[in-house]
Amino acid sequence: MLKNDLFTAFKTTVVFLVLCGLVFPLILVGIAQIADKPAAEGSILTQNGTVVGSSLVGQSFADPMHFQSRPSGVSNWGPNNPTLITNVSQQVAYQKQLNPSISLVPIDLVTQSGSGVDPNIASGSALLQVPRISNLTGISQDVLTRLVNQYTENPVAGVFGAPRVNVLQLNLALDNLLSPSALKSAEANATAFNAAALNATVMNTTAG
């Protein structure tokens, strides 16, 4: 009796392992490849034929001529962990160096996300970076503001999701605005700016 039951259980395992574990996902691979191959493959972005990432997955931008995304990685620090508070205050100091005009830094720019690769920042957090990027690239603030607005994703059906920008796509569009020679000089500006900002941060930390 038990032997029969065990054999039945074994057959059940094999049958559903094949149906639920192989047939189901493979049929969906087929459907996905026909219906929307780019999305099925991971929404990959290419530039001049080389892969530069996925439009869904965020990247970190250290260069001050680019819009900054959220600090990368996942912390799992508790809300009162001293390490969290130190990290956030360092990020606040850095953001204030980059963007001296702001008094309060939006929380998305100074905290780590849940995925570690959050593709978005709030559109307000992108707009406050416009003066800096305008200085470094020579692109007017008007054009940059329009660019941010163009790349702002508004709530679906007016309800779902807060207004936000995809930082990778915004920066790719920004790079496209710059001619190769302009890009070079902007990068030189940015390097000088970065060195100055770093110096200032170091001095600040020693003073504090």
Next chain:
Amino acid sequence: MDVLGIVQIIVELAAVLLLVRPVGGYLVGVFFKERSRLDALFGPIERGLYWAIGVDPSEEMGVGRYVLSLLLVNGLMIVIVMLILITQGYLPLNPTAAANMPIDLAFNTAASFMTNTNWQSYAGETQVSYLSQMICITFLMFTSAATGMAVGVAFIRGFASRDQRPGFREITGIGNFYFDFVRALTRVLVPFAIIVSILLLVQGVPQTLGGPLSYHTVEGSISTLYRGPVASLESIKHLGTNGGGFFAQNSAYPFENPTPLTNVIEIVAMLIIPISLLYAFGVMTGNTKEGRILIGTLTTIFIVLLSIGLLAESSNPALSNLAVNQSSGNLEGKEVRFGTENSVMFIVSTTSTGTGSVNSMIDSYTAIGGAVPLFLLMIGSLFAGDGSGLLTVLMYVILAVFIAGLMVGRSPQYLGRKIESKEVKLTFLAFLVHPILILGFTAAGIIFATSSLLNPGSHGFTEMLYAFSSAAANNGSAFAGLSANTPFLNYTLGITMLLGRYITFPLMLLVSDSFLRKKTTPYDAGTFRTDKWIFGLILIGVIVILGALTFFPVLVLGPLGEALL
């Protein structure tokens, strides 16, 4: 608090509650009616499956054989999945070059997915092959949910109305495990999962066998893009109240949950079956109000706890001295596309059901924000898992009826059947399983596994307490700072998950079987009615008081201590 966020939450809850009646009615048709229009489609498939497995689905099993069949099927699945995981390095479809799993991790993983827990001590993108993601993880997500639904359906039969209603199958006993298990798959989980997978695909969730891509980022650093057959896993992960992610960062990772709309789809998918089964329960008792009162009562607790969570997460007081604008809430560990409101909504939904997927890192929630999901796990997750949740809810109902009976001094009655010493003993035993597992193993963990804690003080204690609460409730969410991949935690958490599920099942099925055999007596003026809202209030009291009395001391050591210090 963001008004838009609150509107989103209201829309999500409304969507679920609107779907409950049609889906609940559909479930009644699938499991309890003689025939349906869909027989032409599913009938031949099911007959083929019964033939392949070699079972007669109309045979009445009785509790003993029902439980035995369930344990044999689940046990064998655990063994076979363990074998695959410890040899996956030799098997095909492994573009990430995942190594063979060590035995403690394979045991933890197999136990975790078979018990519908989906606790993950591994990182999916690097430690599991595509083949294992499909024939271990996705496979067990389907079969564990179907096992839970089978038990839930069998459980309902004991409480069903005795009137022979036209069109309904005659109930002669607890039923046949294979009938319930196969139908849960063919008529509910697989078709629903196909629909949800396609909705997710449209929103950008990948579904490919293409391997990881190495690339240079815009600023030139080298990075790897992990992907795979994600959409097919993601759909059943939520419909089956499973919760284990394809990626380590679960539904926070953009490939699992890329847009605000996928977030809504996942929330609705995880809530719909457990709540609809409560509606189906009401239909089967012959009085839909019995189900509606339960849904209303649990939804009330849900909304109260959700509100507490939203208030707690509106800012992190520890950052208030810094020059930070916290108007969008405590975003540490949360994604911008969901915002604070839809992160908290997701976490409360995932711990109100047996799901345990996360779209934000609970370890970084404020003390009270993290206490909300922890408390939900401790009280057994409100609606709990697909099917298995009915057992948890009815456990509280029987205790509430018993306690109310003691208060008014009449012998307690539920649905016209007397609740006697045998049922009360079995129900209390079932109730005690979780506190014993949670408190006992947390104590052991605090002694033997302190090196696994990430955060200091009370918060670190909560990491351990949360892990065992999650394992006992078969939920699977985590304070993810805990380094869980150690032999000690892999074995103790694995054992907690197994005992949390397979002790409760037979005990509550025995309760149901005992109800099945009882004579029904009609209501009289002195009967304490369970189809009135006053019963809902008593039920809330019982759930909150039992939960609070059992767990108050550890809550003080953990989140309450952290909030007050």
